[in-house]
Amino acid sequence: xxxxxxxxxxxxxxxxxxxxxxxxxxxxxxxxxxxxxxxxxxxxxxxxxxxxxxxxxxxxxxxxxxxxxxxxxxxxxxxxxxxxxxxxxxxxxxxxxxxxxxxxxxxxxxxxxxxxxxxxxxxxxxxxxxxxxxxxxxxxxxxxxxxxxxxxxxxxxxxxxxxxxxxxxxxxxxxxxxxxxxxxxxxxxxxxxxxxxxxxxxxxxxxxxxxxxxxxxxxxxxxxxxxxxxxxxxxxxxxxxxxxxxxxxxxxxxxxxxxxxxxxxxxxxxxxxxxxxxxxxxxxxxxxxxxxxxxxxxxxxxxxxxxxxxxxxxxxxxxxxxxxxxxxxxxx
Amino acid sequence: xxxxxxxxxxxxxxxxxxxxxxxxxxxxxxxxxxxxxxxxxxxxxxxxxxxxxxxxxxxxxxxxxxxxxxxxxxxxxxxxxxxxxxxxxxxxxxxxxxxxxxxxxxxxxxxxxxxxxxxxxxxxxxxxxxxxxxxxxxxxxxxxxxxxxxxxxxxxxxxxxxxxxxxxxxxxxxxxxxxxxxxxxxxxxxxxxxxxxxxxxxxxxxxxxxxxxxxxxxxxxxxxxxxxxxxxxxxxxxxxxxxxxxxxxxxxxxxxx
Numbered sequence: 001x002x003x004x005x006x007x008x009x010x011x012x013x014x015x016x017x018x019x020x021x022x023x024x025x026x027x028x029x030x031x032x033x034x035x036x037x038x039x040x041x042x043x044x045x046x047x048x049x050x051x052x053x054x055x056x057x058x059x060x061x062x063x064x065x066x067x068x069x070x071x072x073x074x075x076x077x078x079x080x081x082x083x084x085x086x087x088x089x090x091x092x093x094x095x096x097x098x099x100x101x102x103x104x105x106x107x108x109x110x111x112x113x114x115x116x117x118x119x120x121x122x123x124x125x126x127x128x129x130x131x132x133x134x135x136x137x138x139x140x141x142x143x144x145x146x147x148x149x150x151x152x153x154x155x156x157x158x159x160x161x162x163x164x165x166x167x168x169x170x171x172x173x174x175x176x177x178x179x180x181x182x183x184x185x186x187x188x189x190x191x192x193x194x195x196x197x198x199x200x201x202x203x204x205x206x207x208x209x210x211x212x213x214x215x216x217x218x219x220x221x222x223x224x225x226x227x228x229x230x231x232x233x234x235x236x237x238x239x240x241x242x243x244x245x246x247x248x249x250x251x252x253x254x255x256x257x258x259x260x261x262x263x264x265x266x267x268x269x270x271x272x273x274x275x276x277x278x279x280x281x282x283x284x285x286x287x288x289x290x291x292x293x294x295x296x297x298x299x300x301x302x303x304x305x306x307x308x309x310x311x312x313x314x315x316x317x318x319x320x321x322x323x324x325x326x327x328x329x330x331x332x
Numbered sequence: 333x334x335x336x337x338x339x340x341x342x343x344x345x346x347x348x349x350x351x352x353x354x355x356x357x358x359x360x361x362x363x364x365x366x367x368x369x370x371x372x373x374x375x376x377x378x379x380x381x382x383x384x385x386x387x388x389x390x391x392x393x394x395x396x397x398x399x400x401x402x403x404x405x406x407x408x409x410x411x412x413x414x415x416x417x418x419x420x421x422x423x424x425x426x427x428x429x430x431x432x433x434x435x436x437x438x439x440x441x442x443x444x445x446x447x448x449x450x451x452x453x454x455x456x457x458x459x460x461x462x463x464x465x466x467x468x469x470x471x472x473x474x475x476x477x478x479x480x481x482x483x484x485x486x487x488x489x490x491x492x493x494x495x496x497x498x499x500x501x502x503x504x505x506x507x508x509x510x511x512x513x514x515x516x517x518x519x520x521x522x523x524x525x526x527x528x529x530x531x532x533x534x535x536x537x538x539x540x541x542x543x544x545x546x547x548x549x550x551x552x553x554x555x556x557x558x559x560x561x562x563x564x565x566x567x568x569x570x571x572x573x574x575x576x577x578x579x580x581x582x583x584x585x586x587x588x589x
Contacts, residue, residue: 196450197445197446197447197449198433198441198443198444198447199442199444201425201432201433201442201449202433202437202442204425207424208421208423208425209420209421209422209423211384211420212422214404214405214408215404215413215492216434216437216491217405217408217437217438217495218405218433219405
């Protein structure tokens with residue numbers, strides 16, 4: 001989980017973060033609109049994976065049901081916009097987060113009583129319950145057709161920006177990119193603080209040795225539950241932000257293969273590092289998009305990548321790069 | 333007032349009477365050794381009192397409060413801590429982080445998720461202090477997994493000690509380390525524990541260690557307390573010598589090497 005940050009390394013981290021954020025901020029000026037859209041998706045998935053990894057990387061719990069929270073956020077926004085006529089994206093976020101946290105609290109309460117495969121199977125089963133509800137109650141959820149959420153109906157920053165009139169689509173893509181980028185930055189900072197806080201250390205202690213954690217005075221189940229809710233909230237935020245971008249929410253995002261994709265993203269980037277899931281999510285999004293566009297056997301291609309990854313680069317992209325850099329430094 | 337009192341404490345595993353009607357009283361400031369052959373119930377008694385195992389019947393009174401059914405975390409907060417016979421650490425964390433966790437917990441800061449752990453000056457000073465007391469200051473940033481066996485044993489005890497308990501159980505703190513390191517580890521532990529006035533119960537097989545450090549010895553056999561008393565009284569107890577060594581006589585406990 002990285003070395004304990006000292007003053008110098010905190011500064012270095014800050015500088016690197018500012019450089020990356022600046023690069024991300026100016027990028028839309030240099031690439032075509034489609035690339036900006038694609039990157040927005042990547043950043044949204046990065047928030048989802050960041051939340052997921054609080055459980056896997058830091059608490060040692062592998063959830064196979066994180067589609068539930070992504071989907072809960074997405075459907076909550078769809079309901080809020082369709083049934084309550086809300087236009088403000090900020091209200092959608094608040095409502096969506098409340099709904100996601102409620103569901104994560106309920107599901108988490110059941111799941112954290114178990115660990116390892118039992119935990120994984122329970123999270124999977126519960127997410128499938130939500131999927132079947134979205135699938136079967138078509139008069140509420142639209143069934144497989146889903147619910148349309150037109151970006152033109154939404155406003156950002158408390159109504160300061162709306163998307164009516166000519167050129168709305170382009171304006172939406174660029175405005176929404178910066179909106180997501182800002183929330184991504186805030187989410188990353190919050191998560192970084194959480195995992196470096198005493199609470200975050202307690203989660204790592206639980207991950208390493210549950211029995212000893214209890215004998216240090218940590219209420220293991222309660223901490224796991226809180227971590228579960230935070231994790232769900234982050235992934236839920238991703239689902240919330242994804243809906244206007246996609247313009248539609250369908251049961252697919254509640255279905256278990258999507259949970260698998262979130263796991264894939266974290267493993268691809270490296271779940272043992274803080275930045276791994278972020279990098280993994282962005283890379284996965286490109287990988288999948290181009291795989292789908294270039295071959296009809298894209299699942300096969302992704303499967304191969306996963307096999308190679310697990311066998312050759314078990315520490316993921318970030319873990320491997322970090323190891324190579326430290327080796328290079330050693331030579332110099 | 334007694335610090336700890338067990339009343340008719342029982343814990344059976346099927347037909348095995350691991351803890352059988354144990355009435356043990358521990359006063360503040362004692363350094364007690366729990367001895368007995370393998371399977372005598374020493375670790376089981378320690379497990380039941382610390383909360384790792386539940387009791388079948390009987391009571392555990394700590395500082396006047398009934399903690400028989402209290403959760404482990406509640407017992408820790410009340411002041412009962414323990415180390416483990418098989419080293420039980422947070423292996424992926426540094427030696428410093430291991431101890432710091434206990435310090436955060438004791439100071440009630442462990443739930444805080446809005447502050448950076450590595451910027452808490454008080455906790456850093458305290459954790460480094462504890463590492464220093466156990467001679468582990470130089471190993472501060474090493475991952476617990478990478479420490480030598482003797483260092484891991486010490487860190488296990490340091491982790492329990494950093495909770496500043498009233499009552500500290502040490503389950504074979506020198507098992508699995510070389511005879512040469514044994515004395516050094518025991519000297520370190522004894523000086524820290526005595527210096528802080530912590531009441532300690534140590535499970536130990538090496539009778540030289542037991543006689544040297546404890547002011548009371550409790551002998552267990554088949555789950556029950558067979559005898560207890562000062563080191564001198566136990567040394568001259570023929571029944572104890574028979575149980576522990578299979579021979580008795582005036583020189584039974586004298587090492588013949």
